[in-house]
Amino acid sequence: MTAFLAGLEPRIDARHPAWLQALRHAALQWVAEHGFPTARDEAWKYTRVAPILEIPFQLAEPGPRWSAAQVEALVGDYGGPCLVFFNGYFDAGLSELDGLPPGIEVSHLAPQLLADSGALEGLFGHAFQTRPQAFTALNTALAEEGALVRIPAGTTVETPIHLVFLAAAGVAPQVMHTRVLVQMGAGSRATLVESHAGIEGEVYFSNAVSEVVLEADAALEHYKVQNESRAAFHVALLSVRQAEGSAFTGHSWALGAALARQEVRVVLEGPGAQVALNGLYLPRGVQHLDNQTTIEHLAPRCTSRELYKGVVDDRGHGVFDGRIIVRPGAMKTDASQTIKTLLLSATAQANTQPRLEILADDVKCAHGAAVGQLDEQAVFYLRSRGLPEAQARSLLTFAFVSELLERIGPAPLRAHVEQLVTAQLRGLEVAA
Amino acid sequence: MLDIKNLHAGVEGREILRGITLRIEAGEVHAIMGPNGSGKSTLAQVLAGVDTYQVSGQVLYDGQDLLAMTPEERAVAGIFLAFQYPVEIPGVGNLYFLRTALNAVRKQRGLEELDAMDFLELAKERMALVEMDPSFMNRSVNVDFSGGEKKRNEIFQMAILEPRLAILDETDSGLDIDALRTVAAGVNALRSKDRALLVITHYQRLLDYIVPDRVHVMANGRIEQSGDKDLALQLEKHGYGSYEQAAMGPGAKT
Numbered sequence: 001m002t003a004f005l006a007g008l009e010p011r012i013d014a015r016h017p018a019w020l021q022a023l024r025h026a027a028l029q030w031v032a033e034h035g036f037p038t039a040r041d042e043a044w045k046y047t048r049v050a051p052i053l054e055i056p057f058q059l060a061e062p063g064p065r066w067s068a069a070q071v072e073a074l075v076g077d078y079g080g081p082c083l084v085f086f087n088g089y090f091d092a093g094l095s096e097l098d099g100l101p102p103g104i105e106v107s108h109l110a111p112q113l114l115a116d117s118g119a120l121e122g123l124f125g126h127a128f129q130t131r132p133q134a135f136t137a138l139n140t141a142l143a144e145e146g147a148l149v150r151i152p153a154g155t156t157v158e159t160p161i162h163l164v165f166l167a168a169a170g171v172a173p174q175v176m177h178t179r180v181l182v183q184m185g186a187g188s189r190a191t192l193v194e195s196h197a198g199i200e201g202e203v204y205f206s207n208a209v210s211e212v213v214l215e216a217d218a219a220l221e222h223y224k225v226q227n228e229s230r231a232a233f234h235v236a237l238l239s240v241r242q243a244e245g246s247a248f249t250g251h252s253w254a255l256g257a258a259l260a261r262q263e264v265r266v267v268l269e270g271p272g273a274q275v276a277l278n279g280l281y282l283p284r285g286v287q288h289l290d291n292q293t294t295i296e297h298l299a300p301r302c303t304s305r306e307l308y309k310g311v312v313d314d315r316g317h318g319v320f321d322g323r324i325i326v327r328p329g330a331m332k333t334d335a336s337q338t339i340k341t342l343l344l345s346a347t348a349q350a351n352t353q354p355r356l357e358i359l360a361d362d363v364k365c366a367h368g369a370a371v372g373q374l375d376e377q378a379v380f381y382l383r384s385r386g387l388p389e390a391q392a393r394s395l396l397t398f399a400f401v402s403e404l405l406e407r408i409g410p411a412p413l414r415a416h417v418e419q420l421v422t423a424q425l426r427g428l429e430v431a432a
Numbered sequence: 433m434l435d436i437k438n439l440h441a442g443v444e445g446r447e448i449l450r451g452i453t454l455r456i457e458a459g460e461v462h463a464i465m466g467p468n469g470s471g472k473s474t475l476a477q478v479l480a481g482v483d484t485y486q487v488s489g490q491v492l493y494d495g496q497d498l499l500a501m502t503p504e505e506r507a508v509a510g511i512f513l514a515f516q517y518p519v520e521i522p523g524v525g526n527l528y529f530l531r532t533a534l535n536a537v538r539k540q541r542g543l544e545e546l547d548a549m550d551f552l553e554l555a556k557e558r559m560a561l562v563e564m565d566p567s568f569m570n571r572s573v574n575v576d577f578s579g580g581e582k583k584r585n586e587i588f589q590m591a592i593l594e595p596r597l598a599i600l601d602e603t604d605s606g607l608d609i610d611a612l613r614t615v616a617a618g619v620n621a622l623r624s625k626d627r628a629l630l631v632i633t634h635y636q637r638l639l640d641y642i643v644p645d646r647v648h649v650m651a652n653g654r655i656e657q658s659g660d661k662d663l664a665l666q667l668e669k670h671g672y673g674s675y676e677q678a679a680m681g682p683g684a685k686t
């Protein structure tokens with residue numbers, strides 16, 4: 001841990017607003033005092049941070065530029081506004097911000113932080129201040145770039161807003177701390193796609209934090225596509241706060257990285273808010289893919305739905321830990337959580353842990369978790385109709401994940417993710 | 433076409449088939465009747481390639497060693513099993529599944545694969561054969577199908593795949609009389625001089641509609657008697673009791 005922290009200083013620019021300077025000091029101080037999570041932390045029972053801390057990561061430098069075609073091949077193009085970051089640095093040339101409807105703000109964060117007179121404080125500092133954790137604190141102390149998306153009240157953005165975080169090759173292992181801040185005004189609607197990818201085989205560490213605030217009746221469809229290098233590390237927090245009547249749908253695909261941990265934290269603050277979290281994780285080889293979700297029902301009549309599926313092969317390890325907390329006063333809560341894991345090899349490993357903490361009366365909470373293998377009777381049925389065994393197994397595996405692919409709204413995004421998922425599953429077929 | 437010689441099959445040391453010998457020629461329809469537990473379904477499964485049995489003996493299909501072939505090789509060679517309990521496959525559309533299967537078979541037979549449009553035409557035509565509702569085309573394979581719908585779906589699949597040897601394992605069970613007539617009519621439409629049928633049933637009823645050339649009575653893992661279609665009528669009258677007692681013999685455990 002000391003090796004990791006040695007030489008780290010908060011990134012403080014004399015031009016930064018006072019609140020940010022103070023916050024960065026506090027965040028780094030927090031890490032120095034509390035350190036990194038260990039196996040004794042319930043939420044980190046199955047994920048060791050040692051492999052990350054052992055590598056002397058250096059703060060990333062701007063990398064070589066890629067062509068637009070290279071970027072598109074890796075993360076797709078969804079026809080809307082797009083912000084591209086290389087190694088955490090904004091690339092104006094590859095970003096596309098033309099044609100944004102008036103009043104809608106999609107910009108990169110660095111200049112906004114410098115110019116801020118306090119408007120961003122509540123957004124930027126919230127995750128660290130409410131539930132501090134080492135990686136969130138590091139991001140708070142060190143993140144300089146990222147995206148700021150503000151949608152005014154009553155406005156609908158039709159095309160998906162695409163945020164692209166790419167890791168280019170570096171001489172030494174690099175770490176990048178990026179930040180996304182999203183403010184959805186009352187009654188506004190938008191779709192946001194976060195793509196995280198890098199050059200295959202590169203070792204780097206991407207530590208990302210996204211903060212989302214939905215005001216009353218706002219609706220956001222959020223897609224996170226994690227397709228980092230299979231040698232990289234990815235730790236991310238998505239923190240969402242929802243006011244009355246708002247609707248948030250999160251989709252998470254964990255495909256890449258040697259070790260990845262995606263945490264989603266949703267607080268239902270206003271009555272009648274709705275959240276749906278969908279997730280798919282496909283660890284193979286020696287990948288370790290961890291998903292942590294916490295949905296906190298604070299207000300009455302809120303609805304939460306969760307569907308996560310994992311397909312684990314080779315010596316892969318899939319983790320799902322889902323907390324649902326129903327606070328006193330959150331009457332008429334309607335919550336459900338479904339986790340299904342498919343193990344394709346004898347050495348594949350999965351840990352799923354639903355955790356329900358219900359502190360209110362008159363609530364509906366359902367949860368189910370299943371870990372299993374391919375149905376051998378179904379495999380035989382398909383083979384008896386002429387499908388070769390490998391094709392039968394891959395068809396059934398694909399059928400298992402198709403439910404989540406069908407939930408993707410924008411057609412080009414669905415096609416792109418389907419392609420990534422197929423490639424990942426095809427690796428399984430070869431290994432079988 | 434099919435030549436079974438002294439076929440034995442067992443599970444965990446318990447013998448279920450105890451020396452089956454049976455010869456089926458192209459164009460023939462054979463019926464196997466017998467009480468529950470006589471081994472009828474095991475025979476069907478062993479012929480289709482279920483690998484949970486220890487099998488010995490010989491099965492030649494067009495002169496090839498059938499027991500050495502994988503289930504998919506048997507399917508490509510023209511063997512089709514209509515399952516007694518068709519398997520539900522959530523997430524796989526019925527039509528998509530069948531097109532994949534047909535094209536897998538065509539590809540391995542060196543034929544051109546059918547595109548979605550050509551396949552749809554074929555599917556519509558063959559669905560009419562078993563009076564299957566077209567709404568079943570895009571539903572997941574057998575998911576939320578009634579018992580009768582599942583059986584129709586099996587015969588629909590048979591109509592698409594056009595096997596040379598079709599084994600119908602208790603296709604009549606769970607069918608009401610109207611569905612039975614429809615399914616039987618579908619099967620009869622597929623009868624031809626090149627195609628053989630092995631119909632496994634507990635009841636004579638099905639054989640009123642699919643009239644067999646030969647009827648075999650199976651009990652305790654053996655074929656105890658063979659005859660023409662009249663044998664089925666005798667069985668309907670007298671039941672299987674005499675075969676079961678005869679097979680047990682003195683000293684057998686009850």
